[in-house]
Amino acid sequence: MCRDSNHAREFLEIIRKSAARMSRLTEDLLTLARVESGEQPFDIQPVAPGELLEEAAQSFRDIARNQRVEIVVENSAPNPVKADREAIHQVFSNLIDNALKYGGGEIVLGSLPGKHNVEFYVRDSGPGIGSEHLQRLFERFYRVDKARSRESGGTGLGLAIAKHIVLAHGGTIRAESELNHGSTFLFTLPVAQSS
Numbered sequence: 099m100c101r102d103s104n105h106a107r108e109f110l111e112i113i114r115k116s117a118a119r120m121s122r123l124t125e126d127l128l129t130l131a132r133v134e135s136g137e138q139p140f141d142i143q144p145v146a147p148g149e150l151l152e153e154a155a156q157s158f159r160d161i162a163r164n165q166r167v168e169i170v171v172e173n174s175a176p177n178p179v180k181a182d183r184e185a186i187h188q189v190f191s192n193l194i195d196n197a198l199k200y201g202g203g204e205i206v207l208g209s210l211p212g213k214h215n216v217e218f219y220v221r222d223s224g225p226g227i228g229s230e231h232l233q234r235l236f237e238r239f240y241r242v243d244k245a246r247s248r249e250s251g252g253t254g255l256g257l258a259i260a261k262h263i264v265l266a267h268g269g270t271i272r273a274e275s276e277l278n279h280g281s282t283f284l285f286t287l288p289v290a291q292s293s
Contacts, residue, residue: 127255129188133262140182140266144290147175147209147216150183154190155207158198162205165198172208175216179287185263186287190220192256193283197222202280215269215286222282227275235273236261260285 132138148171155169162169190207197205201222210217227235239254264271264285275281 129255129259133259133266136266138185138266140185142180142182142267144178145181145183145186146178147218148173150179150181150186150190150218151207151209153183153187154194157187157191158194158205162198166203167198167201168204169194170204170206172206175209175211177211177216178290179216180290181267181287185267189260189263189285190218192260193220196256196283197224197281200224200281212286212289215288217284217286219282219284221280223280226277226279227273227281228277229275232273232275236271 129138151171151173155171159169194205194207197220201224204223206219206221208219208221210219236257238258241254260283261271264287268288269286271283271285273281273283
């Protein structure tokens with residue numbers, strides 16, 4: 099009886115994890131479809147880059163600390179950007195989540211001022227990504243390391259969602275990486291015009 103009970107519990111845990119993964123996948127697919135189709139409403143407001151960075155860092159500090167990862171914020175962009183705060187928080191969340199899964203001991207969130215745009219970045223100290231993968235990173239379901247990604251519980255849609263949110267804001271997104279030297283994900287948002 100005990101063996102059957104333990105076996106049943108293990109089986110139920112497998113079912114629970116599978117259901118949670120399917121729920122995440124469904125939610126990510128719906129989000130991506132709304133953003134790609136232009137049906138996702140955005141509340142675009144002037145937002146200080148430092149606020150976006152601090153909110154993103156704060157959301158992940160406890161998780162990072164538990165993984166012995168330090169999150170550092172470097173803000174050098176004084177001008178506000180035009181952004182939907184919640185949508186850009188999701189972009190940062192997807193990028194930071196990846197940095198925690200594949201990165202090393204430090205994640206740096208930052209911003210650099212430009213004339214018409216502010217460039218934001220998320221830099222990790224992980225193993226890096228081969229140059230042959232960089233162009234495809236933002237495609238839906240694309241995974242550099244298929245086995246490891248499956249273990250981490252990701253849906254393979256986070257970077258595609260980030261890309262389409264940034265594009266919907268009139269920005270650009272890209273990745274820079276070199277094997278054994280970490281990765282940097284960069285995106286731009288338009289500067290809010292002062293009235």
